[in-house]
Amino acid sequence: MVAMLTDKDNHRRAIAAQVLANLAPSDPDKRLLKDFDKLLDVTRDERFVTARHCMQSIWKVGTAGKPQQQLLIEGLTGRFNECISEKNCTLIPYDIIQGLKNLYNVVKDEAIRDQSLKLIDTEQDLKYRKKYAGVWKAKKPPTTSN
16 A cells, blocks of 8 residues: 555555555554655645545544654644645645544544644634634534424
């Protein structure tokens, strides 16, 4: 799977990234720790759809344990700060904030929430700061009608 992260076919790169992220919680040998940078590199893929598929699943790495969680948060923080010059510079931070929220929902670590809110506070555009903050707002449960 790690070798497929650099496959010439972007679909294979996306699939490999998603499979590795999904397998991270079942990696007792912590092999992904040494290959995490290769996975994070796919979030910078030349094909945005590939990068986005990776970005939307990479949060699962943080559910594997504290070392993986720390590595993930550092990696996503770096991506958040560097993506300002990229073509889709509003979707990437949104996906990062959503991923951190997903991770928080699973592991319930307030440090994740705090880091996410710190990242949101660095957004200069108030429109996008509000959009990113909306990820953390409580959503009303759907109502059922009889």
